[in-house]
Amino acid sequence: MSILDAKPIVAIATAPGRAGIGIIRLSGLALGPLIHALLGQDLKPRHAHFLPFRDGDGGTIDEGIAIHFPGPHSYTGEDVLELQGHGGPAVLRRLLQRCLEAGRVHGLRLAAPGEFTQRAFLNGRLDLAQAEAVADLIDASSEAAARSAVASLSGVFSAKVNDLADRITHLRILVEATLDFPEEEIDFLEKYQAAATLAGLREELADILAKTRQGVALRDGLKVVLAGEPNVGKSSLLNALAGEDIAIVTPIAGTTRDKVTQEIHLDGVPLHIIDTAGLRDTDDIVESLGIERSWNEIANADIVLHLQDARLPIQAISARILAHCRPGVPVLQVFNKIDLVEKESGTAWQPAPDTVPVQPENGQTGTHHALTTIGISAKRGDGLDALRQQLLQLAGWTPGEASPWLARARHVEALNLASAHLEIAALHAAQNDTVLDLFAEELRLAHDALGEITGKVSSDDLLGMIFSSFCIGK
């Protein structure tokens, strides 16, 4: 249901509730007659008119400003009418009713969520990544996310993707031109330095992918799971990072029975900190159900903080934690309660030689990031700044440097797909008897994958899914 119909649409564009000003927006192919019926006059294009908004009987609903943006020079690319009135819910409801009444003969109907922006997309005013950025800008939870969303909206991300797609096409055209002259196939690769060009394209794609991943982290946040045996201070760390008492802290082992989640922002990056039940063997049914959930959280984590008591030798549970998390997920060994180490031994805490990283039980050597070790005191606050820095670094963040664009998981998927096709193309190119049509086909598939990002290649299902998650009036 991506193209609903071409009828004119109307919606309240501003947030519900009391506000200084509220806006009703209409969009349609030819709003002239409707405007005349509604306002009793024509409007000078792109001119702010102060006038009364009247109901069908001539009674005044509000006094406000009306602006007519004739298509194609409007947000949607169609004729757009804005009625800017006072922002009370009753006023806007009456105005909306009045529009529907006056517009009935013109087929005016309520807009579906995101339908204004969908029309802007269908009329070529925005590409799909920019349209998504409109919603992401509205939803941005931090200033850093908003800054990056604006960059995406202005086309920074799309331009990168389009440029890469064009360069892939350029290479493909060279290859396909050669296909018509089979005797030249052999030296094609050398003649056009195809392998070197392809290597350059793959490097560029890897760079875009890394920045896009950052953009997704900035939009969706990262799941940081606090895991470890009971009583090591997981809940205390959650509270310290959150700056308030969210989770219950007691000296009793097994206090946390269910996960406790808190969202914090580091440098604008949303981190969902998840405190879990302490990992141990237990006969307590409630506790063991909680522990089962802890393992599930570890399996879904983007980053795991494995908390341990700094006074004790490294715990056997470590290998099991590594084995449970997804490949590539960084696990940070956090030694807590270093204040007690100092108190009991009289010297500052040092990472002991026996805290050298253990290998995961399932032998996934090399699939985890380097295991970094850090000492903290959740109670006193030592090491928390260093821990925050570590978290940002693990999130792929350069301090103070905002992600160049905001992005969505579906963009990363498309880039991964493009990357896989370029990788196969490179394998073809490396063969002695390169089959040029297979090489060209992989380039085409990589190009199409990139086209999904900007909507050059898209399905109605995809469009329906994207725009239906917008708010009404956008």
Ligand SMILES: Nc1nc2c(c(=O)[nH]1)N(C=O)[C@@H](CNc1ccc(C(=O)N[C@@H](CCC(=O)O)C(=O)O)cc1)CN2
């Ligand atoms: N009152 C109001 N504020 C708003 C919007 C709106 O629709 N109405 N927007 C809606 O989301 C955003 C601004 N986006 C807009 C994008 C394009 C055009 C537009 O009329 N473009 C024409 C003319 C450009 C020009 O004058 O140079 C064009 O591109 O041809 C208007 C708003 C945010 N603020």
Ligand SMILES: Nc1nc2c(ncn2[C@@H]2O[C@H](COP(=O)(O)OP(=O)(O)OP(=O)(O)O)[C@@H](O)[C@H]2O)c(=O)[nH]1
């Ligand atoms: N001295 C000191 N005590 C700490 C520190 N962190 C936590 N504690 C204490 O250790 C005890 C356990 O802390 P919690 O935060 O409840 O530990 P937990 O890992 O969430 O425990 P479970 O809920 O049993 O899994 C409490 O008495 C805390 O006050 C620390 O850095 N220094």
